[in-house]
Amino acid sequence: MHESGIAEDLAAIVLETARRVNLSKVTKVNISFGQMIQIVPDIFEFAFRETVRNSIAEDAELDIEIVPVKMKCMNCGSDFQVKENRFACNICRSTDLGIIQGKELFIKSIEGE
């Protein structure tokens, strides 16, 4: 369960950012996860709540966006969205692929007052 490690890292960034811009309360955190990170949003949210308990972010709403995986075929050059973990080119079936998108893990924005 790697959600708790990620939750701790992101919570630290949220609290640090909130301190820097003098927020007294964090109301919402918008997060993007690439599908390849394989986050289970419910588990992540639970871990995040544990981490921010008794902090200014304890009531923050989480908005989690899962970014689909996109790959580029190194053989024929086409790019495509990966579905159902089938990691092969749609056109030529090559498995020589590069990741264009889907490994992201970042906080898009933090809202507060």
Ligand SMILES: [Zn+2]
């Ligand atoms: Zn191909």
